[in-house]
Amino acid sequence: MNVLALQRTAIEPRLDGIQKDLELLRQFAHLSFIEFTNDVIIDRAQLHLRYILEGIFHIGSHILSRIPGGRYTEYKEIARKLGEYNIVPKTFAEQNLVKMAGYRNRLTHFYAEITPDELYAILQQHLSDVELFLKAVKKVVEQPEQFGLTIE
Numbered sequence: 405m406n407v408l409a410l411q412r413t414a415i416e417p418r419l420d421g422i423q424k425d426l427e428l429l430r431q432f433a434h435l436s437f438i439e440f441t442n443d444v445i446i447d448r449a450q451l452h453l454r455y456i457l458e459g460i461f462h463i464g465s466h467i468l469s470r471i472p473g474g475r476y477t478e479y480k481e482i483a484r485k486l487g488e489y490n491i492v493p494k495t496f497a498e499q500n501l502v503k504m505a506g507y508r509n510r511l512t513h514f515y516a517e518i519t520p521d522e523l524y525a526i527l528q529q530h531l532s533d534v535e536l537f538l539k540a541v542k543k544v545v546e547q548p549e550q551f552g553l554t555i556e
Contacts, residue, residue, distance in 0.1 A: 407470060410548055410555040414466045418459040419538060419545075425452040425459075426534050433527040440527075441520045449523055450511060457508035460501075460537055467491055467544060470553055479505035491551065492540040500533045 432440060432449050440446070464482045468474035471489055476482050483505045487497025507526070510518065548555045 407472060407553065410467065410470050410545070410553055412545070412555060415463055415541065415545060418463050419541060422456050422459045422534065422538060425456045426531060428452050429527055429531060433531060437524055440524050446520055446523060449527065450515060450518060453526065454508065454511040456534055457504055457511065460504065461508065463541055479508055491544060492537060496536060501537070504533065
């Protein structure tokens with residue numbers, strides 16, 4: 405069976421986009437809570453967090469689609485499978501990525517229920533989760549053979 409190669413054009417622009425969005429969210433994380441509660445900043449933080457999460461699960465889906473039997477569309481399943489296939493550490497997948505998948509759904513479907521407190525807490529406590537994902541994917545891109553993959 406031929407395994408399809410990872411496509412740099414499907415991964416690298418999204419990694420760059422995630423990195424840019426992450427930089428913006430880091431700036432927002434340095435604001436005091438009072439400064440953060442400006443409606444424009446909250447709206448931008450929600451939007452860019454959603455962009456990051458969309459990018460994470462798009463990249464995850466792309467990587468998994470190159471593994472025989474690894475095509476998944478449900479975000480929480482993508483998160484779990486990334487851990488099962490050792491693309492990211494399994495505990496990170498189960499404890500962090502699955503929650504990120506749920507929050508992506510919340511940002512998309514229940515955005516009106518998101519409070520400034522919870523959004524600010526995410527920026528204060530969980531941006532490192534995005535960094536861990538980026539580091540793991542960069543390793544896959546740089547050393548695909550360690551994962552039984554190729555890249556073009």
